[in-house]
Amino acid sequence: MRQVYLVIASIFTTLSIVFAFLPLGTLGVIPIGIAILFGILALKKSDAKQGKLVKVLLLFAILSLVFVIGKEVFTKDEVVVDKQFDTKKVESKKEAKKDLEELEDLE
């Protein structure tokens, strides 16, 4: 059983690190939670000599958690200037004015 817990903890710790670096926000908490849960279970089934790898996995999972929370707290939410979108808005207004004037001619 320890092996199963260890494999699951390893997979989800890897996912935790990947999710932490991707712009997935708090979604990264899901693999981190699973990694920590199975890490603890694996640690409980391990003897003193076997626990080292599990502790390393747990350390990485906890560091990922700190990174995800840090990113959420300290990263400023900004919208970049999108010239293409701005141009689209201007063109939309011009087109709207033309449509509205055509509509007025029908009245």
Place this chain on the structure above:
Amino acid sequence: MRKLFLFVSLIWMLNFSYSQIKPNEKLVYAASYNMSGLMTHIAQVKMETEMMETSKKSFLHLSCEAATFSKWDSFFKIRDLYESYVDPKTLRPSLYKRSINEGGYTKTEKYIFKPDGKTVQSTSKKRNKPETKKTFTVGNSTQDIVSILYKLRTIDFQNYKNGQTKSFVIVFDEKEIPVVIKFMGNETVAAGNLGTKNCYKISIAAKTDALKGKDKNLIWLTADAKKIPTLIKFSIPVGTGQLTLSNATGI
């Protein structure tokens, strides 16, 4: 003195020739989506009003745009624009436009509300598909999805009792959809730069698959004459989210 009276009368008339919705109003919201139980800020939503003058008339241009925050752009970029050109007094739409770009999926829609008050001419274009045109009939009080948000702000909720409802009809995806709003009392809500405000809590129910749950689509409007939307909670088939007011100017 006569000039002063005339000036005051003109100002008064100008104020009353518009609904509560004034031009040059800008409301900025942070849109959050529920991810793994936590609300994550994903986009900025801006609602703006401005006047548009044509050769014969004046229209109030209501726009609502959504843009993902830069950290999300490389992952799932959203640039949505919803616009409505309405009569400044009645908020009845003459033209509705929708242009969405969500993670590469694009769709544009245009509804022209004909002067007969019964007909809408729509033009729709989806990515990699030909443009389609359709003409369909609507009721003379049918709103579009943008103008309904502003129309809501013209209702006097002061004398509403808990559970009291009001019905509307909107046109969305070339279909008329009945919408029922329900007054759910007053609550205090954080309203960005406006501080904390006493608000009317309104539930919105629509006969559409786009919205899910009973009383899970809610809007809080400041309990004053301006009725600024301070918080909007929504429940859609793929999850839940909310829009929180961060900045309001020109109100």
